[in-house]
Amino acid sequence: MQHKKKLIRITTVPIALAYPLRGQPSYMHTHGFDVLMVSSDGKELNQIQRQEVCPHKVVPMTRKITPFQDLRSLFLLVKLFRKIKPDIVHTETPKAGLLGMIAAWFCRVPSRIHTVAGLPLMVEKGMKLRLLECIEKITYAAAGHVWPNSESLKNFIIKHHFCSPDKLTVVGKGSSNGVDTIRFNRDKLDEKIFEDVKRSVSFDSSFSYLLFVGRMVLDKGIVELVHVFVELQKKYPQLKLILAGQFEKSLDPLPPDIEEAILHHPAIIHISWTNNVEYYMALSQFFVFPSYREGFPNVLLEAAVMKLPVVCSRIAGNVDIIYHKETGLLFETQDESALKLELEWALNNPIEVQRMTEKLYDIVYHTFPRENFWHAMKAEYDKL
Secondary structure (H helix, E strand, C coil): CCCCCEEEEECCCCHHHHHCCCCHHHHHHCCCCCEEEEECCCCCCHHHHHHHHCEEEEECCCCCCCCHHHHHHHHHHHHHHHHHHCEEEHHHCCHHHHHHHHHHHCCCCEEEEEECCCHHHHCCCCHHHHHHHHHHHHHHHHCCCCEEEHHHHHHHHCCCCCHHHHEEECCCCCCCCCECCCCCHHHHHHHHHHHHHHHHHHCCCCCCCEEECCCECHCCHHHHHHHHHHHHHCCCCEEEEECCCCCCCCCCCCHHHHHHHHHHHCCCCEECCCCCCCHHHHHHHEEECCCCCCCCCHHHHHHHHCCCCCCCCCCCCCHHCCCCCCEEECCCCCCHHHHHHHHHHHCCCCCCCCCCHHHHHHCCCHHHHHHHHHHHHHHHHHHH
16 A cells, blocks of 8 residues: 655644635545644634544644744644654745744655745835845745745745745646635525625615725735725715725734724725625625735635636736736735726726626636646645
C-alpha cells in the first residue's frame, strides 16, 4: 500500500480555513494526502469540523506582533511537527507563515510551502514597513517554496527582492481556492433564503444597491467608499449601499464619523456577518471593492460568476482579472474622485456595463472553478 504523505495546512485564525480555503483540505485528504488542519481557536471551529473530513488541531496564534506569545506558538508548532513528522507543511496568512515556516525548517520538514495571499506591508511606512519586510524575507527564506496567489503579487515579490524567483510558483491561473460555481450561481439560489435576505434589508426594486463584502477596516477602502456614497446618494437618491463584514476595532479601526455613518445613515445597510453572500450579490446592481491591498480576492471571483458588475481599485490581485472597461472598472486606490467618476459612469452606461460583466463571467466561470484549482494544487504537491 502506497504511503500517504502527511500534509499539515496552517492558517493563523480558523476563519481562513472556514471560508477562503473551504473544501480544499478535504479534497487533498481524499486524494492521496493525510491532512491535518492547524489554526488558533475561534468560533469557526465547529463549522470547519462540519465541512471538512480531516482533523483540526488548535495552536494558539495571534495576528498582532506579540513576541512572547509568538515564541510559545513556535514552541508548540515544533512540538507538533516532531510528533507528526509531516512530509509537507503548507502555511497561509502572515503569522502562520512566519511561525510555521521557521518551525518546519527547524524540524527539517522535507517540503515547506508558504502561500502569499496578500501583503500587509503594502500599506505601511517607516519602521513598521521595514519590520514587515524583514518578516517576509525570514518567512520566504525558511520556506522551500513560495506560492503567491496572483501573477501581479509574484511580480511585486520579485521587484522587492523578497526571495529568489526560483522559489515562486503561481498555482494554476491564480487565487487561493478558485470559486464554487455551484454555490455562486443565480439559477441555484434557494427562493426562501432569498426572500428572507430581501426582507432583512427591506429590499425595494426601485432602488439600486451597491455591495461591498469584506472586513470593515481602513485598508479595505471603507472610508473612501462611505464618503463617495454619501455624496453620490445626494445626486442619485435611489442608491443604497450594503456593507457586509465585521468591524475590527482592535486591529484596524475606522474613524468614529465613518462608523457612525455606517450604522446610522438611512441609505447604508450594515450586515455584520453573513453566510449568504451570494444572495446579497444576487439582489445588488454593482460590487464595489476599493481595497488598498490584496493577493487575489476570492470575492471578485464570486461576484464575477454571480454576473455582478465590478468596480474596484487598481491594485495587485484585482488587476489579474479586472481590465478597465473590458471586464470591469478600475480606479486608483484611495482616490475618491476617481471612484466617484467610475461609479457615475457605471450608473449611466448600463449596456457597456452588461457587456463587461458577461465577458468577466465567461473568463472566471471557465478558468477559476475551485475543482480546477484543487487539481492544479495537487499537481504541485505531487511534484515535491
